[in-house]
Amino acid sequence: MKIAILGGDGFVGWPTCLHLSNAGHEIHIVDNLSRRWIDTELGVQSLTPMDSIQERCRIWKEVTGRKLQFHFLDIAKEYERFKAWLQEYEPDAVIHFAEQRAAPYSMKSDRHKVYTVNNNVNATHNVLAALVETGIDAHLVHLGTMGVYGYSTIGAAIPEGYLPVGIETLSGETVEQEILYPTRPGSVYHMTKSLDQILFQFYAQNDGLRITDLHQGIVWGTHTDQTRLHPQLVNRFDYDGDYGTVLNRFLIQAAIGYPLTVHGTGGQTRAFIHIQDSVRCIELALQDAPKRGERVRIFNQMTETHRVRDLAELVSRLTGAEIAYLPNPRKEAEENELIVKNDQFLALGLNPITLQDGLLTEVVEVAKKFAHRIDRSRVPAVSAWTKDLAARVDRDP
Ligand code: NAD
């Protein structure tokens, strides 16, 4: 297949490019490198030293003989250029990672809220409008988030995207219907993913676009089979208070002797998936494209759920790290249950990688190797969800 990978320079995008190129597909990376600019804005860098995207593509060619093509393009701001690009390259599939993906970054200030909404909603809508206008019948695979469902305390299993409801008709009969699971986003970033869902529903119904939306949990780990092939193919690894996700942060904190930063009681339960499984799931979803006229296919892309304090205790047992329970900068339920259905990927043959000491140790080893690149002052999470919470944030645990 000829595959366009929007956001292919990012944490999940890059290993996906390598995995699919390795499987023999023709890969076109479309990225505006905004994530690299945001590193500059925040004054942080990936834990792992990342080469330019052009250099990464050159090394991949040298190591495997396979070509990756990079196209520098902003899909949110350059609609006409993107449409012309689609027309010229006519991909069979489009994988859409190209959004601002950090909840804390999206809550930093009104400017960051506006940027996140403009970038994410326009990016998604531009892709949809351009597919319709060009008539290109590509399968669109979007990376969404488990966070659209919200975190209720009732402990019912979350279905894959749709909720069956009984509606009473005028004649008093109860008719069963499936509706999009009601969204309850917990940040401006998660809110944009909820808006994306409505855009997808409309364009599948109105124009017959073939769309798969992957509701992904928190991705952890760093290496995949392909990123290991050469030091310059290494994946990016975010550890700072805005972009670092919880388990990866705990692992680097352990590696540098920094107390593990648990927000609140750590009673938040979240869904997780290892980066290797993430790229495998995307491949499985690609192989199982919906037909024209079918409703949006939604998969829960996660393999296990964990409570934040249990993760901290696990990492602490493994490494001897201390745990710091900090005032929570986010507005979120202190404690929640999370049961998630992921039957569709299991049925397609996913054999999940679960949290194992070996893999955790592997990430700690990566962190130790690059510990000299860590700026400890960028570890605290200081982006607060409200002005009241900002006053309580602990900048130096
Ligand atoms: P990332 O920030 O590392 O990568 C996103 C890439 O998209 C970057 O290379 C960025 O430069 C590019 N991009 C952003 N806006 C763009 C635009 N307007 N035009 C062109 N390129 C643009 O993020 P990631 O961790 O790789 O996540 C990828 C996707 O997966 C995101 O949509 C995210 O919401 C979703 N996701 C990520 C996680 C996770 O834990 N990392 C979990 C669930 C879902």
Ligand code: USQ
């Ligand atoms: N947390 C801590 N300590 C930390 C960092 C986070 O206790 O140092 C807590 C947070 O308060 C939150 C939980 O850990 O309760 C998860 O935070 P996170 O930053 O790991 O994840 P989140 O903000 O939800 O976002 C990440 C990705 C996002 C993706 C989402 C999947 O950045 O792109 O959509 O995970 S999910 O959470 O399933 O919605």
